[in-house]
Amino acid sequence: MQRYFLTRVGQSLLLLIGVLVLVFFLVRITGDPARLMMPREASAAAVEAFREEMGFNRPLLVQFGDYFLGVLQGDFGRSLHFKSPALDLVLQRLPATVHLAATAILFAMLVGVPLGLVGGFNPGSAVDSVGRLLALLGQSIPNFWLGLLLMLLFAVRLGLLPSFGRDEWRSVILPAFVLGLPTMGQLVRLTRSAVLEVRGEDFIRTAHSKGLEPGIIYTKHVLRNVAIPLVSVIGVQFGYMLGGSIIIETVFAWPGIGQLLEQAIGWRDYPLVMAIAVFTSLAVLTINLLTDVAYAVIDPRIRYGH
């Protein structure tokens, strides 16, 4: 178990370095930040001076080395736009993003999993049909469109919910619903098919024939096996959500990381974009790691490397 865990940590760190390299060079392909930062009427000489001052005229590899050493010491550089440490800006936005992501994933789980279970145990029932319809809609409706539509209905027409921001407890409802909906749909389908599959397995038939209570069969044998794919999907989705949802956060003016990233790209704020990218990867990798550990706990076969 310990060895398994350490191997996974090592792999994650390597991946993180890969992300760092990739993001650093990709961001630079998009162009020269010096010109974007300086006012448009600034003279060519002033732009050159700025470039010099910021070190953008040094060879890329030197710049990368510098950056990498900084990151190792927890220094992600200063945001060009805000002139403050990039990491601080990300951390400032973190609570809002965690709040939204946690609410969304909770909603997806609390609605998606029960619907899928009911559907799986009673395929063809009315609840199953509703669940499958919701799953289809959730996974196929573009979320910026749905977000605006719900905003018009619940905020503008009915006046029940705020249209933007994070001022009160009701603020999170619309964005979390829209953000969680695709995951909810995925969970409905996944739970349903997993239940159907596990129910047909030999060991369930055995359990039935040896006279176990159906309640025990469902909770101890079926659910435990269904849990594995669920944990994996929930983990991956939650990891992505922690990176901030660019679209949802922008549409609802939710003061999180995704919205910051959208603006940072527009400003070509390299240090900030990179800090967000690294942080997002870190979130995904950490959650994946935890997911893998959870797997091993749930399913001993994985732990022993079979």
Place this chain on the structure above:
Amino acid sequence: MRGKWFGVFAILVVLSLLVACGPTPEPQTVVQTVEVEKTVVETVEVEKEVVQTVEVEKEVVKEVTAVPAPAGPEGTLTMALSTFPNSIDRIQAAERQAANASTQLWDSLLWINDDGELEPALAYDFDVSEDGREYTFYLRDDVVFHNGEPFNADSVVLTWERGANAGYEYSYYLERADSVEKIDNYTVKITTPEPDALFLRLMAEYWVVLPPQYYEEVGEEAFLEHPIGTGPFMFVEWVKGDHITMEANPNYWREGMPKVQNLIFRPIPESATRAAAIQTGEVDVVGRLSSEEAQSLLGAPNVRVISYPSTRVYYIAFNNLTTGVGQPTEDPLVRQAMNYAVDVDAIIDALHSGFGQRAPGFVAEGEMGYGAVEPFPYDPDRAKELLAEAGYPDGFEMDFACPAGAYIFFEQVCEAIQGYLSGVGIETNLEIMESGQYWDLEAEKQLPPLFGDSWSSPQGEAYNRLVGALGGWDASYSAWSDPTIDEYLENIAQAIDFDERKQLYEDLQVYMQENPPFIYLYQLMTFEAANTRVQNYHPRGAEDYWLMNTWVAIED
């Protein structure tokens, strides 16, 4: 098409009492009798707001009586911002939205009023020396900063010493002065290296005065955390990414201002969300709406739509420095022909639903010298004649580039221009490029010899835009150099006298009509929306506004 659209628009406009900040007529003051309580009749001066629309069959003018201003600051005004301010320090506020939030905290020695004229502010008077290089400012002695610290000559000295040569966004506007000298407590002398016609305007906008004692005591970082000025509003808090809160300065030196107690700025980056938030009443003023969003708001209760031409001017540039050398466009007749060849009005109608106006040149409406020339009419026959005269009766071929996603429908505008040019025999190979790459190439002067862009200029004058786009090798984004234009610009920069400068702008435009460095395109309308309870809110052409004289009607 244009007439119809404007007609429909105008009717809706009148019905919904839309206030359009057109150039004419000016807001006037009427005397209105208002009944106060039951027995007392009192005469109150109320500002009349005038709604003006574009001419349909006849000009429609609708008067709306404003709610009288409250005696003291009252209520809360919530302004939406369309991006996140990087800073609310005036010389670091990188773009318009940040500047708008920042402005409310500060004052400068002078102020540019709603008509674009300089007015005294913290300096009640000033002299200019014979050679135009020395300004002596006489300061008010009754002004205090938000923390009670008195304002005096030291404040002006600190402003300059801290801001100049310090690498802030707008340091170079402070660097336009060589020295700032304290003569006595309430007199300062500012010297510029040479006569500088723009100096006073730039000073009014960027030289906001800072409190020396407080600044020295807390240092730069803490000062930025909690900025203190002399302005109508005092800083309360800034929750990054969420809101900036300010409150009325009870000791403001302008009598009876400000008129709202709480002022809140909220960034809402998505324009559709801004359009929703103005309808729910969560915010009182939103800007940067699309024309569709503005139209959809026309029927909304408690919302009025405000529109005005923005000072951003769109153009297709020629190049005579690098890629355009040796091309037919070096001949002014060809450049004139290309201006005649493009039906800009049709482009405005088709792609911008008519919500724009032709730019007659490179001076925008509302700027000094505007109106000296008429836009080129659409006349393809004249274009062909001129091409023949220039020796290209069968036209020619040329490369052409435009940025993608940078400006609304600009790719389609460029495609339309390509079509119009083709109509007079000029075949262009249009390339639409990602905007980041595009601006890099533009700055390296390596774009094709025809390229599209736009330029905005906030100082009420076209000077920065002209220098920026026509400054030749010295300017980052210019691909054009013309010694005559250079001479005009040099003279404008040094012409302190108002009439002389205006004359120079007018003459320059005439010259630029005969020797066009661009295919002149258009200015678009900017759309904002305000809750009807907001009174006396007057945004200016560069989307800038001052809120000290704005108030909100309080429901009883």
